[in-house]
Amino acid sequence: MLEDHAKIVSLLEQAGEVVGRKKLQKIIYILKKCDIPFQEKYHFHFFGPYSEELSLRIEELCNLGFVNEVKETKGGYYQYRYTSTETSKEFLSHFDIHMETIEPLIQELNNQNSKFLELVSTILYFDDLSHEEIIEKVQVVKKKQNYSLDDIEEAFSFITSIKRLNTKVS
Amino acid sequence: MAQRMTKLSEEKVFKDPVHRYIHVRDRLIWELIGTSEFQRLRRIKQLGTSYLTFHGAEHSRFGHSLGVYEITRKLINVFEKEPEWDPNDRLLCLCAALLHDIGHGPFSHSFEKVFQTDHEHFTREMILGQTEINAVLRKISDDFPRKVSDVIGKTYENKLVVSMISSQIDADRMDYLLRDAYYTGVSYGNFDLERLWRVMRPREDQVVIKKSGMHAVEDYIMSRYQMYWQIYFHPVTRSAEVILTKILHRAKTLYHNGFKFKYVPTQLMSLFDGQVTVEDYLKLDEALILYYFQVWQEEEDQILKDLCYRFMNRKLFKYIEFTPMDLSLYDELRETFLDAGLDPDYYLVVDSSSDCPYDLYRPGEEEEKLPIYLVMPDSQLRELSRESDVVDSITGKKRTDHKLYYPLDAIMALPSHSKAKKKLRSLLSI
Structure with missing residues (x-):
């Protein structure tokens, strides 16, 4: 029940704060792809993998008072900050959830910007394709x-590093 | 490429209660409709368990798929006059519209929750694998099935084509809102479909709406809002969904525990084992599932037997509004259910709005989702809720809900001197 x-609250507790809805969406998708058992269903959208179920779940958590959402105006658009509450x-x-075991992985993802995480999650979405096919698809x-070829290769390296990090911490 | 231009010698039409007629001139579309994979959609209800709340809601994904095709066809007729539209995309768009739901199984949402399956995966498999659909699509070209699959999966290069089938104002939603309203018998799901497709315009990345059509879109958004709360998230429908999910869980658990079924669920075993193939999946339909629910009422297992009886005879769970802020109430209820001999894993269920597979309009803040754009007289694009007070008033407002489901009849049937009964009546205020 x-x-x-x-799990989402626990993730936010470990992250301290996540700035941006898109960022939170992509972090959880990437964690899922690292076999962390989040259950939210994702589909490909205009801006990469997106889960409506997750958006609604976060909304529920805000309404229940377990997650704090702060809306800010930033250069003509809105941005949301998320933290867990007392x-x-x-x-x-x-x-019995132990998200603290993957805290380094969460921090590593949270340290990236959302545009980069969008690229990483898009690459992971096509991980049944070959390296070349993924580049073409992206x-x-x-x-x-x-995204330049360098950006894409950097994202590939990042995926390798987080998977290594995940093996270490799990 | 030979078949791209092939038309039927005579137009075929389907009578349809929403669109009056569905017109088919392309041989390719006609052949796709005739495949066994597409005909299977006749045996899968569009609204899952809603028929237990709205008895008219027996319509199938077959009719809906034809409806999405028909709306897309009409939309293409409007777009053909616009420079942004590439006529070469016509057949691709029609095929994707027709096949967008092909991977849905019986009571899809519950099945996906319990068996961790994904209808999008099966859609891809049915289009790209060794199926009748694939054979028909390949008559166009070897890469045509891949293109259709990419459009449905929203990873096709032409975003305009994708947005016609899947976006916040697309042929899929327009058809299911009108169709579901018609079959459930409610009046609030209606909007002016013809006006909508007449004010839609193709742009490089998506379909946009002429500013003069804003009020038609407002009607559509209101329809989506009303249908969400009144039909898709109806608490009685959710109760049936809860029981259905629990039946599947129970059957799966019994199977893994080596339970000897009187009626062995042969066709479900690959699902239970997590190794379902497309061939297995194509054999599943609601007739088969309801057959098992019917015969499992004779099984020895009391929980499976009871849940199946409840589903087949509409003896659903009752509910109370539930605030998960106070989980101690839930814990106390669980303990008391155990004292009463009712397994809380099957008879005490929290259902949240995020469990519902339908969604409401999102203005796409922070690029989470592409919003609906209006084209202003100066050709600039403006997000809908920034121009429409009506849409703004229902956007971003509280839209979450949690309910706690329980079997009132089973509690009331406990002996009158039962302490557990007294406590449950007090905790649930019944």
């Missing part, structure tokens, strides 16, 4: 973002 909600501690105490679906 609400265990999937608790009351969430009692909520989390009902579950350039097709992310035409507007203008």
Whole structure:
């Protein structure tokens, strides 16, 4: 019961703060691809893998007072900051969730910007394709973002490093 | 390429309660409709368990798929006059519209939750694998099935084509809102479909709406809002969904525990084992699932037997509004259920709005989702909720909900002197 909600709260507790809805979406997708058992269903959208289920779950957590959402105006657009609240501690105490074991992985993802995480998650979305096919696909679906070959290779290296990090911590 | 231009010698039409007629001139579309994979959609209801709340809601994904095709066809007729539209995309778009739901199984949402399957995966497999659909699509070209699959998977290079089938205002939603409203018998799901497709315009990346069509879009957004709360998230429908999910869980658990079924679920074993192939999946439909639910009422296992009886005879769980802020109430209820001999894993269920597979309009802040754009008289694009007070008033407002489901009849059937009964009545205020 609400265990999937608790995992999100626990993630935020470990991250300290996540700035941006897109960033939070991509972090959880990447963690899923690292075999961390988040259950939210993702589909490919204009800006990469996106989960409506996750968006609604975060909304539920905000309404329950377990997650704090702060809306800020930044250069003509809105940005949201997410943190877990004090009351969430009692909520989390009902579950046997140990997100602290992957804290370094969470921090590593949280240190990246959302545009880079969008690229990383897009590459992971096509991970059943070959290296070359992925590059081709990313350039097709992310035409507007203008990712260079260097950006894409950097994302590949990042994926290797986080998978290594995940093996170490798990 | 030979078949690209092939038309049927005579137009075929399907009578349809939403669109009056669905017109087919392309031989390719006609052949796709005739495949066994597409005909299977006749045996899968569009609204899953909603028929237990709205008895008219027995319509299938077959009719809906034809409807999405028909809306797309009409939309293409409008777009053909616009320079942004590439006529070469016509057949691709029609095929994707027709096949967008082909991977759905019986009671898809519950099945995906319990068996960790994904209808999008099966859609790809049915289009790209050794299927009748694949054979028909390949008559166009060897890479045509891949293109259709990419459009449905939203990874195709031409985003305009993708957005016609899948976006916040697309042929899929337009058809299911009208169709679901019609079959459930409600009046609030309606909007002016013809006006909508007449004010839609193709742009490089997506379909946009002429500013003069804003009020038609407002109607569509209101329809989506009303249908969400009144139909898709109806608490009685959710109750049936909860029981259905628990039946599947119970059957899976029994199977893994080596339970000897009187009626062995041969067709479900690959699902239970997590090794379902497309061939297995194509054999599943709602007739088969309901057959098992019917015969499992004779099984020895009391939980499976009872849950199947409840589903087949509409003896659903009742509910109370639930605030998960106070989990101690939930813990106390669980303990008392155990004292009463009711397994809380099957008879005490929290259902949240995020469990519902339908969604409401999002203005796409922070690039989470592409919003609906209006084209202003100066050709600039403006996000819908920034221009429309009506849409703004229902956007970003509280839209979450949690309910706790329980079997009222089973609690009331406990002996009158039972302490557990008294406590449950008090905790649940019944």
